[in-house]
Amino acid sequence: MPSDRQLTWAHINARTRKQLRGSATVLAIALFSLGSAQAVVIDSGRGQGNTRAPKDDPGWNNIGTIEYMTGVYLGNHWVLTAWHVGSKPIELGGKRYEPVGRYVRTQARTSEKYLADLILFQVREKPDLPPINIVSKPVEVGQWVLMIGNGRDRNPPRQAWNEAWQIVHPNQAVYSGYTSGGNHSLRWGTNRVAAIELLAPTSEEVVTRSFATSFDIALPTPHEAQASSGDSGGPVFTKNEDGEWELAGIMTTVANHPNQPRNLLAYGNATYAADLHSYRDFIVETVKTMPDRDKDGVLDIHDNCPRKKNPEQQDSNGDGVGDACEEPPETENKK
Ligand SMILES: [Ca+2]
Numbered sequence: 130m131p132s133d134r135q136l137t138w139a140h141i142n143a144r145t146r147k148q149l150r151g152s153a154t155v156l157a158i159a160l161f162s163l164g165s166a167q168a169v170v171i172d173s174g175r176g177q178g179n180t181r182a183p184k185d186d187p188g189w190n191n192i193g194t195i196e197y198m199t200g201v202y203l204g205n206h207w208v209l210t211a212w213h214v215g216s217k218p219i220e221l222g223g224k225r226y227e228p229v230g231r232y233v234r235t236q237a238r239t240s241e242k243y244l245a246d247l248i249l250f251q252v253r254e255k256p257d258l259p260p261i262n263i264v265s266k267p268v269e270v271g272q273w274v275l276m277i278g279n280g281r282d283r284n285p286p287r288q289a290w291n292e293a294w295q296i297v298h299p300n301q302a303v304y305s306g307y308t309s310g311g312n313h314s315l316r317w318g319t320n321r322v323a324a325i326e327l328l329a330p331t332s333e334e335v336v337t338r339s340f341a342t343s344f345d346i347a348l349p350t351p352h353e354a355q356a357s358s359g360d361s362g363g364p365v366f367t368k369n370e371d372g373e374w375e376l377a378g379i380m381t382t383v384a385n386h387p388n389q390p391r392n393l394l395a396y397g398n399a400t401y402a403a404d405l406h407s408y409r410d411f412i413v414e415t416v417k418t419m420p421d422r423d424k425d426g427v428l429d430i431h432d433n434c435p436r437k438k439n440p441e442q443q444d445s446n447g448d449g450v451g452d453a454c455e456e457p458p459e460t461e462n463k464k
Pocket residue numbers: 421422423424425426427428429432434435
């Protein structure tokens with residue numbers, strides 16, 4: 130799965146284009162290119178903070194790292210992340226949780242024709258964490274969000290660039306922002322919803338109902354945030370009318386300025402998040418289930434070969450992988 134595919138503006142459908150252009154906060158951007166969400170970078174301080182749970186915590190402990198990307202533990206063994214992140218081991222609170230079988234996972238659909246960049250998979254061992262609630266109402270433009278991701282750290286000094294992305298004096302800046310560093314940290318930041326009801330295509334088959342935030346230099350939120358490399362799969366939380374946190378989005382893609390180098394984060398960049406309200410029923414229903422996909426009477430989370438019937442669970446070499454799932458001897462495998 131290409132995790133940092135670049136898409137051109139031409140891929141973005143007409144509706145997205147119109148809405149983004151019509152949105153005040155992103156009006157300044159004439160053209161975008163879309164790429165995978167790369168880390169939460171924040172505008173505040175030296176950009177190195179917010180690596181511990183915020184005081185008003187939406188569920189920090191439920192956010193884990195998947196390789197260098199991000200996922201959310203929802204409850205009942207289920208993890209939600211971006212489809213392009215994949216079902217892989219997730220580290221939560223320093224502990225690694227193995228997914229149930231590589232191919233035991235469920236991808237959300239946008240329509241009959243299109244899949245969404247969202248998957249749910251189960252981990253074998255159950256983390257001792259509270260469940261996370263999915264938004265019950267669609268997000269609105271201007272609504273505050275808190276986003277968490279394992280993105281790259283940014284370097285402290287603000288830079289100014291010309292159209293060709295060369296460093297210039299701030300007086301001559303066409304763009305300004307930051308360079309990203311080499312380290313990844315789980316970090317939270319804040320922003321506001323800039324556009325809603327977007328359709329974000331990341332391939333011919335994958336189109337995700339999304340909302341977007343914009344990395345603003347004017348009137349920023351206190352920890353103005355933009356996704357960077359590694360934030361894919363990270364959560365975007367909002368508060369409901371009762372003041373309770375709900376999970377509203379999963380970060381999937383970023384929109385950059387034309388020809389923007391990948392290691393730069395510029396004001397006016399946008400973060401796209403899958404709009405979970407659109408996929409709510411699917412997610413809520415899935416999280417209630419404890420599947421036994423091969424119907425051999427052994428639940429996926431216990432099955433040592435979850436896609437093949439092996440009710441006896443035989444495992445001759447005791448490596449946790451059932452005989453039914455062991456690779457055939459190499460001699461038979463050669464082509
Ligand atoms: Ca089974």
